[in-house]
Amino acid sequence: MEAAWQDVGMPDHERFSFTIGTRLPGKHGRTGVIGTPHGDIATPAFVPVGTKATVKAVLPETMAEIGAQALLANAYHLYLQPGSDIVDEAGGLGRFMNWPGPTVTDSGGFQVMSLGVGFKKVLAMEAVGMQSDEVIAKGKERLAVVDDDGVTFRSHLDGSKHRFTPEVSMGIQHRLGADIMFAFDELTTLFNTRGYQEKSLQRTHEWAQRCIDEHERLTAARSHRPYQALFAVIQGAQYEDLRRKACRDLDAMRGSGGTGFDGYGIGGALEKAKLGTIVGWCSDELPPEKPRHLLGISEPEDFFVAIENGADTFDCVNPSRVARNAAIYLRQGRFNINTARFRRDFTPIDESCDCYTCAHYTRAYIHHLFKAKEMLAATLCTIHNERFTIRLVDDIRAGIDGGYYDEFKAEFLAGWQGRVRL
Numbered sequence: 001m002e003a004a005w006q007d008v009g010m011p012d013h014e015r016f017s018f019t020i021g022t023r024l025p026g027k028h029g030r031t032g033v034i035g036t037p038h039g040d041i042a043t044p045a046f047v048p049v050g051t052k053a054t055v056k057a058v059l060p061e062t063m064a065e066i067g068a069q070a071l072l073a074n075a076y077h078l079y080l081q082p083g084s085d086i087v088d089e090a091g092g093l094g095r096f097m098n099w100p101g102p103t104v105t106d107s108g109g110f111q112v113m114s115l116g117v118g119f120k121k122v123l124a125m126e127a128v129g130m131q132s133d134e135v136i137a138k139g140k141e142r143l144a145v146v147d148d149d150g151v152t153f154r155s156h157l158d159g160s161k162h163r164f165t166p167e168v169s170m171g172i173q174h175r176l177g178a179d180i181m182f183a184f185d186e187l188t189t190l191f192n193t194r195g196y197q198e199k200s201l202q203r204t205h206e207w208a209q210r211c212i213d214e215h216e217r218l219t220a221a222r223s224h225r226p227y228q229a230l231f232a233v234i235q236g237a238q239y240e241d242l243r244r245k246a247c248r249d250l251d252a253m254r255g256s257g258g259t260g261f262d263g264y265g266i267g268g269a270l271e272k273a274k275l276g277t278i279v280g281w282c283s284d285e286l287p288p289e290k291p292r293h294l295l296g297i298s299e300p301e302d303f304f305v306a307i308e309n310g311a312d313t314f315d316c317v318n319p320s321r322v323a324r325n326a327a328i329y330l331r332q333g334r335f336n337i338n339t340a341r342f343r344r345d346f347t348p349i350d351e352s353c354d355c356y357t358c359a360h361y362t363r364a365y366i367h368h369l370f371k372a373k374e375m376l377a378a379t380l381c382t383i384h385n386e387r388f389t390i391r392l393v394d395d396i397r398a399g400i401d402g403g404y405y406d407e408f409k410a411e412f413l414a415g416w417q418g419r420v421r422l
């Protein structure tokens with residue numbers, strides 16, 4: 001592995017770019033390179049999540065060593081703590097967290113609106129038998145209320161009241177200074193009715209227009225800062241006509257100064273079984289010369305489906321989140337290192353892995369660290385899981401470029417069983 005580690009220097013002021021490399025025959029999938037003022041991202045790429053400007057338990061240098069090309073942080077969390085003005089004063093997100101490479105922020109909408117329903121995760125929810133716009137998770141108080149102008153919510157930290165609008169989200173994200181930002185959108189769930197999805201999509205598009213106008217204004221006002229790209233977010237849940245319409249509308253949308261979106265995020269409620277189909281609808285409609293990001297995906301089988309159907313980049317908190325709960329990814333599936341059978345297993349987590357953890361530590365030692373509640377357990381397992389995920393997407397990219405994607409996919413999926421008991 002070669003780390004693309006550079007000194008933290010002044011970034012140049014090149015604008016955002018996307019160059020397509022190899023196309024997957026007969027499909028939307030492709031390789032490419034996203035250019036940002038802080039460096040390039042070879043795609044398809046997995047972007048690890050450092051919610052509060054840190055990938056929990058792991059140094060940024062280590063993230064570079066395991067092949068992370070970019071990191072994504074969360075606008076909602078950084079707005080509440082430490083405040084986007086402080087990140088701005090520090091010189092932007094990358095400088096603040098000592099990560100010289102490309103950075104991404106989400107709009108904060110997902111976190112804010114997740115507070116509204118109390119659901120942490122909208123992907124792969126089973127919608128069968130439940131449809132209502134009033135559903136909230138059991139035992140949860142509604143902490144966010146959406147209206148046509150924005151969202152009012154209470155901080156999960158201290159209960160204080162806040163309001164996000166498209167303009168507020170753009171202001172926060174410009175101050176955070178990430179290379180790629182997302183427009184503020186309304187998150188719906190699979191539980192929402194068709195009528196609500198239509199209304200919500202309309203609202204998301206009105207917000208997208210306000211985001212692009214405010215983005216133009218802030219780009220001009222902050223011309224001393226490196227260019228920040230803005231991605232629109234495609235909503236529309238599981239409805240083909242809504243997804244396609246969302247893509248066409250957002251592709252055509254321009255700010256008053258003529259600016260279009262630099263790329264697109266495919267977001268919102270996605271049933272796992274329809275993931276490829278939905279990404280495919282979006283890729284049919286979106287301009288091929290702009291990158292497509294799929295929000296919140298990291299299960300190995302999902303990468304293949306999504307990439308074939310045209311997704312270029314991914315982010316997900318899962319590889320690090322499950323690592324802290326002793327869940328480890330292997331080529332055959334995910335297993336838990338907390339169980340007693342690993343007490344005397346003096347082999348690495350994964351013989352085929354090239355990460356620092358697998359080169360130096362045994363299952364018995366990592367099992368011990370979890371039992372003893374030592375912090376190093378989280379560090380070592382996060383390194384492995386992030387490396388596993390980054391490497392899988394890198395291997396898919398190499399397969400497309402090398403013309404052996406189908407063979408690689410068949411081999412990987414033949415061995416993959418989801419959750420495994422070793």
Ligand SMILES: [Zn+2]
Pocket residue numbers: 349350353354355356357358359383384385387
């Ligand atoms: Zn490893």
